[in-house]
Amino acid sequence: MAGRSRTRPYNAQNAGALSLAEAQIDFAAADARVLIASLPANAVILDAWFEIVTAFNSGTSDELNIGYGAVGAATSDDILDAVDGQGAAGVYPTTRAIPKVRIATAQDIYAYHKTVGTDPTAGSARAFIVYARTADNG
Numbered sequence: 001m002a003g004r005s006r007t008r009p010y011n012a013q014n015a016g017a018l019s020l021a022e023a024q025i026d027f028a029a030a031d032a033r034v035l036i037a038s039l040p041a042n043a044v045i046l047d048a049w050f051e052i053v054t055a056f057n058s059g060t061s062d063e064l065n066i067g068y069g070a071v072g073a074a075t076s077d078d079i080l081d082a083v084d085g086q087g088a089a090g091v092y093p094t095t096r097a098i099p100k101v102r103i104a105t106a107q108d109i110y111a112y113h114k115t116v117g118t119d120p121t122a123g124s125a126r127a128f129i130v131y132a133r134t135a136d137n138g
Helices: none
Strands: 003-008 018-026 032-039 044-054 061-067 079-084 090-092 107-116 124-132
Touching (some): 018 032, 044 061
Antiparallel strands (some): 003 018, 018 124, 044 124
16 A cells, blocks of 8 residues: 545635644555655645654665655655654654745645665655645635
């Protein structure tokens, strides 16, 4: 299993109202991408983080990212958060330091898992974003 989306769009239709969206990403034999949310143009992402439920256990590292690029092609401009999935269970990053991001065009926001080394046999994490619609997108 690679994961599943569990979007929670609280007040997502109202400009300025905050919405929380989450997705779960589980270990897989291949790199995986799971949709967190589809955001309209001009939405503002206010925060992003991971909760590692069960540490991933590949041979070298298990990179977890939140972003909006293609798997394996995401650049620093479209990565909102990155952690090593082999960390202990808990919330990462432990401090909130991501910049606020205004999405110029409609974007699908994804959680990514990229294995380096042998394929993991365990691992599960939840990816979260907090975002707001602006008056520009209704």
